[in-house]
Amino acid sequence: MSKSDVRKFTEDQVKNLYADVHSYILQRWAPRPGYEPPIVVKEKGLDFWDARGKKWLDFQSQLFNVNIGMHNKKVIEACKKQLDELVYASPTYPTLPKIKLCKKLAQIAPGDLCKTFLSNSGTEAIETALKLAILYKERKKIIGLWRAYHGSTFGAMSIGGSKWVRSPTLPLIAEFDHIPPPYCYRCPFDMDYPSCGIQCAKNLKYVLEQEAANSVAAFLGEPIMSGGGLLVPPDEYWPMIRKICDEKDIVLINDEVMTGFARTGKMFAPEHWNYAPDIDVFAKGITSGYIPMGATMVNKRIADHFEDKSFGHSFTYSGHAVACTAALATIDQYYELKLIDNCAKRGKYIMEGLKGIQERTSIIGDVRGKGLFLGIEMVKHRETKEGLAPLELVKPDPETNPMVYLQDRCSDEGLAFGMSMGGSIVRMTPALIVIEEQIDQALQIFEKAINATEEKFSLPTKE
Ligand SMILES: Cc1ncc(COP(=O)(O)O)c(C=O)c1O
Structure with missing residues (x-):
């Protein structure tokens, strides 16, 4: 899909859409006043585009459900x-x-x-x-x-x-x-x-x-x-x-x-x-x-x-x-599409990539999962295993919450993934049609975001 296939909105139109989002849609889970989640206007495979024309790489399969990829x-x-x-x-x-x-x-x-x-x-x-x-x-x-x-x-x-x-x-x-x-x-x-x-x-x-x-x-x-x-x-x-x-x-x-x-x-x-x-x-x-x-x-x-x-x-x-x-x-x-097989193979590839990031950085405590159902447990320090950030259901703030900061840095680069409610755990669950280039791209963004988070919060910290 080319960029020209994506419906274009002016900045004024986008602002009006967000005003309507904030006025009329009851938010779920953790409200972030003023936060602008992508307004999704088009989707294909693992990609989606928002109203501002930004392209996202979806490593969450929307809500862990679009296993065969979007727009099949x-x-x-x-x-x-x-x-x-x-x-x-x-x-x-x-x-x-x-x-x-x-x-x-x-x-x-x-x-x-x-x-x-x-x-x-x-x-x-x-x-x-x-x-x-x-x-x-x-x-x-x-x-x-x-x-x-x-x-x-x-x-x-x-x-x-x-x-x-x-x-x-x-x-x-x-x-x-x-x-x-x-x-x-x-x-x-x-x-x-x-x-x-x-x-x-x-x-x-x-x-x-x-x-x-x-x-x-x-x-x-x-x-x-x-x-x-x-x-x-x-x-x-x-x-x-x-x-x-x-x-x-x-x-x-x-x-x-x-x-x-x-x-x-x-x-x-x-x-x-x-x-x-x-x-x-x-x-x-x-x-x-x-x-x-x-x-x-x-x-x-x-x-x-x-x-x-x-x-x-x-x-x-x-x-x-x-x-x-x-x-x-x-x-x-x-x-x-032989997706069971692809899932098992790409799952191994992404797991190896994540283990590599774990070695090169200091705030990944554990990487686990099967197939393309992967969890990355983030910690302040590997020895103490203290979780990177508590789950905040009210006004989570990226300036004080490293998990939110990490996710925002990935969002800056157009990478979408999920967090677990159970603590400082990132869930990576791309569609089962994912290819190695997409995994490489996602992991690169993720590692860069981890580095930025470590720097911002002076991690690892031993408290
Ligand atoms: C394990 C599990 N069971 C049940 C549900 C509820 O499914 P739904 O949101 O389709 O009602 C979810 C939703 O994420 C889930 O993760």
């Missing part, structure tokens, strides 16, 4: 065709795209996950999973992981373990409880792998044994926790959790809103560890953002249970025909 012609054409043919039917009536999509998901999903309830977002898909587990087991309690983010509605916030998300609206659902996550860089049990014996997994068993008999319906976790800090568990973790759930007769729910659909170098993250959940939750990469969609899949046992029992649950836009078409076309793209 095949998906857009498929959606246009579907719009001409059939736009919407009540969820009471199956449509051809809905039938085809649910069948496709059953063919590619882990284990014996076989039936799908479609929704419009990850949050709705999580809510669906919680309700399914509670009804299936006829028990009220669900255990999740501290630090996790599963969405912003009350059920999702309750099972989520992010204090930033939970605190403002406490109390939440009292029956939902949490255990510490597998966070090796800052082990909650103050132990080291492998001598820890995977205490974080064993802790689930311990907690279940303290609970009243038949009170816990399910355990819910992301195969690799995203919002909580891009936490890659030890290889033993998920097989151990699977075994504990079986022994204790509870449902294992995975939240694969982030990790699903090739993001980690496998189509679904449980494939890394050879296990399957009983309920799996998808969104984001299922349609790559072309149309919103969430999906909750259940295994045969749970599917059979609901053959003759009511599942009182409905969304008007459950299985919207155009969304199903977008999902089918997106799934085709993962295979046609």
Whole structure:
């Protein structure tokens, strides 16, 4: 795409647009008075352009969802065709795209996950999973992981373990409880792998044994926790959790809103560890953002249970025909463009690059991830491991907050990436079509921004 294809706005027009942004759009998370996020007007591949005509390199896949890259012609054409043919039917009536999509998901999903309830977002898909587990087991309690983010509605916030998300609206659902996550860089049990014996997994068993008999319906976790800090568990973790759930007769729910659909170098993250959940939750990469969609899949046992029992649950836009078409076309793209393979290969390349930056600079504490799902934990000093900056949800200021400064320096050069709510953690998650030149460019900008941050705040500091 050439620069001339991008719609041009005068500076006065841009100023008016920002005035409207500030007057009419309710801000999310951390408001920064006067801050001007890019007003996105055009997108292609990993690039997008803002109203000022500036080109950005997107290493966040927008909101970790545009896995196949922006403006994929095949998906857009498929959606246009579907719009001409059939736009919407009540969820009471199956449509051809809905039938085809649910069948496709059953063919590619882990284990014996076989039936799908479609929704419009990850949050709705999580809510669906919680309700399914509670009804299936006829028990009220669900255990999740501290630090996790599963969405912003009350059920999702309750099972989520992010204090930033939970605190403002406490109390939440009292029956939902949490255990510490597998966070090796800052082990909650103050132990080291492998001598820890995977205490974080064993802790689930311990907690279940303290609970009243038949009170816990399910355990819910992301195969690799995203919002909580891009936490890659030890290889033993998920097989151990699977075994504990079986022994204790509870449902294992995975939240694969982030990790699903090739993001980690496998189509679904449980494939890394050879296990399957009983309920799996998808969104984001299922349609790559072309149309919103969430999906909750259940295994045969749970599917059979609901053959003759009511599942009182409905969304008007459950299985919207155009969304199903977008999902089918997106799934085709993962295979046609060999994106699973590309993700694994480019993931290794970017990981090597990041390790190199870690050696040449002093404020990267840890680099971790799988495929193109990468986390970089920033510290003031590697020995003390003190986080580079606390998360500030109110008026974060680049003059005093090194994480915000770092991100702003990258923005100056047109590099977009994500931060984790769980602390000083950068998330790099480019679209799976990324090529080496784009990685080199992004890493160059990132390293320069780190150098600028070290200089500005006289880092590393030992406090
Ligand atoms: C792991 C996880 N689960 C659930 C959600 C909620 O998804 P959505 O924003 O589509 O409602 C998110 C959102 O980022 C997420 O990261």
